[in-house]
Amino acid sequence: MEKENVNEIKSKIKAVLFDLDGTLTDTEKYYQTAWPKALKHFGYEMEDWMPLKLRSLGRPFAPRQFKEWFGEDFDYYKVREYRKGLVEEMVKETGIPLKPGAKEILIWLREQGILTALVTANTYSRAERYLKKIGLFDYFDKLICADMVELGKPAPDSYAYACKVLDLDPKETFAVEDSPNGVTSAYEAGCNVIMVPDLTQPDEELVRKLYCKVDKLIDIVEIIKGL
Numbered sequence: 001m002e003k004e005n006v007n008e009i010k011s012k013i014k015a016v017l018f019d020l021d022g023t024l025t026d027t028e029k030y031y032q033t034a035w036p037k038a039l040k041h042f043g044y045e046m047e048d049w050m051p052l053k054l055r056s057l058g059r060p061f062a063p064r065q066f067k068e069w070f071g072e073d074f075d076y077y078k079v080r081e082y083r084k085g086l087v088e089e090m091v092k093e094t095g096i097p098l099k100p101g102a103k104e105i106l107i108w109l110r111e112q113g114i115l116t117a118l119v120t121a122n123t124y125s126r127a128e129r130y131l132k133k134i135g136l137f138d139y140f141d142k143l144i145c146a147d148m149v150e151l152g153k154p155a156p157d158s159y160a161y162a163c164k165v166l167d168l169d170p171k172e173t174f175a176v177e178d179s180p181n182g183v184t185s186a187y188e189a190g191c192n193v194i195m196v197p198d199l200t201q202p203d204e205e206l207v208r209k210l211y212c213k214v215d216k217l218i219d220i221v222e223i224i225k226g227l
Contacts, residue, residue: 012227014172015115015141016220017162017191018106019056020122022178022198024217025134026097028055030090031083032199038083044070052200055179056121058152096134099196101218106139108221117142117162119175119186121153142166154181159189176220180206194220 022028035054036046050069057065063076109116117140120127124145131137142165149157163170170190177183178198186193187209195202195213202213212223 012172013114013174013192013224014168015117015166015174016109017117017119017144017159017173017175017186019175019177019179019182020118020120020127020130022055023176023182023196024099024102024118024136025130026099026198027087027091028178028198030087031055034083034086034090037086038079041082042075042079044074044079055199056153056177056181056185058121058146058155058158058181061152061154061181096130098134098136099217101216103136103139105217105220106136110139112224114224115141115166115168117144117166119144119158119162121146121158123147154184154188156185156189159186159191163189163191174211174220174224176217183209194223 018024021031031054032051035051039046053065054062066074066076066079106116118127118131120143122130122145124143124147127143127145128137131140131143142162144158144162144165146152146158149161151157159170159175163173171192173191174194175186175191176194176196177186178196180202183193183195183202183206192211193209195206195210196215196217197213202210207213214220214223
């Protein structure tokens, strides 16, 4: 791409903000398996649709959701710790698979001088460890994690904070998400949201929150070129 075209792009979109699980890595499926197993270990049964509601669901929303489903006595943090252990076992056994085009889109954005940030429901220590394990850590200008903000997704705090530390107006960013909670978080923060669906397609209500939907991460290149 010619330099003058790059400058034109940067004048409109100056950063791309990425979710991790289900967006850059094909790990959301681990949680979909681990949550029901963890619940069963403690004597609870999850219906098939329940784990899908938990994608990118942060605090305090996740604990509230479980109490709504299973009662006020439900010990969310004890069950979550067991679930975390199950996910770690899966990671050790099968690794952390990347979504198609994950590394390629990050390389391309860096070549264009467009900022990148990770905006994840993970803690910083876990996000850093995973990114280093899959060789993506050095491709991000900032990591924005759940332990840096008061409210997790679907609240806008994470994306609003990302824009603040990057010193950008949200409208100067694309936020790339795979789940309803993530999309809502980015949309409420004022970002332009690109959805790359993972386990489910967006419904009519969610579509209204999107700048666009794409099938693959690498499709973002053509969107930015076309601005």
